[in-house]
Amino acid sequence: MCSLAKAGLVAAGLIASTILTAYAEKVTIKDVAGREVEVDAPVDNIILGEGRQIYFLAVLDKDNPFKHVVGWRDDLPKADPETYDAYLAKYPDIATLPTFGGMKEGTFDIEQAVSLQPDVVLMNIDAKTATEEAGYIEKLDKVGIPLVYVDFREKPMENTEPSMRIMGELLGKEKVAAEFIKFRAGAIKRVTDVLEKAKPERPLVFMERAGGYSEDCCMSFGDENFGKMVELAGGINMAKAIIPGTFGTVNPEQIIASNPDQIIITGGSWENYVPGGNWVGVGYGADVEEAERKLENLTKRPAFTGVKAVEDKNVHAIWHQFYNNPYQFVAIQEIAKWLHPDLFEDLDPETTFKELHQRFLPLPYKPGFFVSLKD
Missing domain, CATH: 3.40.50.1980 (Nitrogenase molybdenum iron protein domain)
Known part of the structure; x- marks a missing residue:
């Protein structure tokens, strides 16, 4: 290679390096x-x-x-x-x-x-x-x-x-982050503004973490994560007074004695963790009929004996991973519809989730994130 060409390559490299450093x-x-x-x-x-x-x-x-x-x-x-x-x-x-x-x-x-x-x-x-x-x-x-x-x-x-x-x-990506934050806040306000105006009676909700993942019962949430989402959605988190931190355990006798109006169980497809487990496999494109069958099965555990939520079929399952990503606003909307169906008759969490996918995510939306025995 001639010296002139070599010099040109060196210069080009220096320019590229300078541009990257400046960026x-x-x-x-x-x-x-x-x-x-x-x-x-x-x-x-x-x-x-x-x-x-x-x-x-x-x-x-x-x-x-x-x-x-x-x-x-x-x-x-x-x-x-x-x-x-x-x-x-x-x-x-x-x-x-x-x-x-x-x-x-x-x-x-x-x-x-x-x-x-x-x-x-x-x-x-x-x-x-x-x-x-x-x-x-x-x-x-x-x-x-x-x-x-x-x-x-x-x-x-x-x-x-x-x-x-x-x-x-x-x-x-500051601009995209700001757009998403605005979208998320608006989706939450569609719930909290209605509740602030209507001031409905709040049902007592037992939120079970990863029900069926193990034989033990029952993991739950304190005053954060899904526990906080329940409160934002217009419910009373049963475990708030029992669990001091974000995560903890509630014994079966406490659930029976508290007699919650609603039960919400988080689930996912955990075959790689617990093969053949009793977990409720909700999630991206999940088989909702199979998830509903497994949800029904979980209501037969001793911890739910004679509980009002089971008697009234106010038992639901929701994608566990809402607890660990920025899409919690979809969960808040869905929980609000379960707790206050009349107030949120026109609210469609599926549409909210579809819009999230269309505007921000590289994957197409697939349903399967929620099931309910009430349906």
Whole structure:
């Protein structure tokens, strides 16, 4: 190659490098743990500390939500196989993405993470204690890799909006994040405004977490996550006074004594976790007849003996993963319709969910996220 051509290539490389450097600039992001973290944004490479973080990444990058993902935790195919299969069909390359174990399980491979040269590691706030105890933040700092906490599970009604803004800033998608936040807030107001005006009597609701996942009964929610969604939807969360944190357990005798008016059970297709389990397999494109059959079966457990909700068939199942993604507003709408059918006769959560898919998500909408014995 002649010296002139070589010089031209070097110059072109320098120009490209200068453009990239100018595009990505160092910003300080305050994560949901209150930490100030310096990141070169927009980022090119991300490690997802949980595979289900793709739920909100997809909102921000409808064309290709995996474009910046260089590694992710291995939970999505197990926790939500239908959604994983739908993404796999559209983006087959995700089958080759490096996978990690979880921070809390102590199976996260820090050396593997560093070798992938991410610009940022995204971690859920519930893994904070395990992350700090293992010294991962310091280890990543030594090689210039920042770690940022987000939250859609521990306090989702408080942290969903800031988490989406953080992700928008990391990806240079601030405008899309703002549009989604506005859409989400509007969908919630369609419930809360009606309740504020009508001030209806609030039914007592027992919210069971992952009913049928194990033989034990019964996991539930305190004053956050689905527990908070029940309150926003016009109900009284039975376990609020029993469970001090976000998650906990209610014994069968408490359920019988409380005699709830409504029972809502979260479910999903957990064959990879509990083969042949009694869980209710609601979710993306689920078989609703089979889900309804399994829901009916769960009402025969001793914990629900003689309970008003069972007698009146006010027993419902809802997609468990609403507890861990920014689409909770759809769940709030559906719960409101179950609790106050007359007030919300014209509200259609399915239409809301379809609009979410059409405007923000790369997958087409498929029903199957809710079933009810009342239907």
